[in-house]
Each structure stands twice: as C-alpha cells, then as structure tokens.
C-alpha cells in the first residue's frame with residue numbers, strides 16, 4: 001500500500017492522525033498517511049514520536065520502500081489497525097527545510113554563472129555539504145556566491161511546489177541538476193520553484209519564502225581531485 005505523504009503538499013504540517021497498516025519485526029511501522037519525511041534525495045529522514053493513547057514510541061528512522069513509508073520506532077507494541085498520532089521533531093525538520101532551500105539557491109547561482117555541475121548534496125541538521133565539478137577553482141569565488149545567496153535570503157522570494165507532466169517538466173532547463181539523481185520513471189514530476197531563480201525536480205521539504213532561510217556562512221572548501229570540489233556551509 002502506498003503511504004499518503006502529507007509533507008509533499010504541506011511541509012509545515014507538524015502532526016497528523018494515521019492508521020497502522022503493517023508492522024515488520026515489531027518495530028518497523030507502515031502507516032496509511034504520514035508527516036514524516038523518509039531519507040532520500042540528500043535530505044535526512046525526520047525524527048519524532050508516534051503516540052497511541054498514553055504510549056509514546058520514538059521514531060528513530062524513516063525510509064521509503066516501493067511507495068511504503070516505514071517508520072522505525074524504539075520499541076515494540078504497535079499493531080496493525082492501531083489508530084495513532086504522529087508528531088514531528090519540528091525544530092530539526094524546520095532547519096532541514098531552511099538548509100535544503102539554501103542549497104537550491106547556492107547551487108543555482110553557482111551553476112548558472114560558472115557552468116559547474118552538481119555531483120552530490122548532503123544535508124545535515126544545520127549544515128550542508130555540496131559537491132560540484134568545476135575546473136577553475138577559487139575560494140574567493142565561493143565566498144562571493146555565499147554573499148550573493150545571503151542577499152537573496154533578505155528578499156521576499158516565494159518558493160512553490162507543484163506537479164507537471166514528466167515530458168513538460170524535463171523540458172525546463174536545469175530542472176535536473178544532478179545526473180545521478182535523475183527523477184524516477186513516473187508520469188508526473190514534482191517541481192520545486194524558487195520563483196525567478198530556480199526550478200528543480202525534487203521530492204524534499206522546503207520553506208515558502210527565502211527570508212525564512214536566514215543567513216548562511218561558508219565553513220570549508222575542499223579540493224577532491226582535478227575537477228571535483230566540496231563546500232560546506234551552515235545556517236546562522
């Protein structure tokens with residue numbers, strides 16, 4: 001059964017009611033609907049709690065397996081058919097939404113100007129690792145793009161998400177920034193648009209306005225071979 005992924009529509013939803021569809025190994029819980037984001041696309045999974053009456057189960061991992069979203073909890077006790085209430089660790093999720101949105105803006109500014117290609121992207125709670133391929137390499141250039149991104153985060157720029165038919169979506173220039181992360185073979189793709197800045201095929205969670213990102217700081221720049229660069233930045 002495909003879990004209804006409520007975070008795709010509304011990334012600000014912090015809680016929901018749900019029903020337990022199946023339980024594997026006592027601790028892996030599939031729900032009919034969820035607010036928990038499963039690990040994927042460079043974004044870590046959410047954590048939080050699943051509550052059943054006065055019992056609380058801590059969600060330690062969330063993964064997606066052929067459309068089923070499985071929540072690993074810290075102890076056994078939940079059963080098929082149970083009515084439960086899901087509560088996100090919202091502080092963590094909100095930071096991930098901010099850093100994820102920051103990564104879009106940084107990547108788009110850098111790639112549009114320099115022709116750099118994104119080769120990897122890993123979010124942590126308040127830190128982003130970003131890998132790209134670029135021959136000419138200069139720390140000052142990256143400082144400059146960090147500053148440019150920070151200027152963007154002072155503006156009321158909206159971030160929107162919607163679905164498009166696959167063929168139409170793939171005609172958008174730059175919609176797929178990472179070759180390895182080519183979108184799944186499904187008829188409609190979810191597009192995340194930083195209005196006027198960037199459009200990407202993307203299943204993650206983002207903030208609705210660039211002002212919510214705050215500011216970022218460049219932490220570290222590494223050379224990983226002839227063309228491969230790695231930068232880390234953090235949310236301030």
Ligand SMILES: [Zn+2]
Nearest residue numbers: 100192202204
């Ligand atoms: Zn994204």
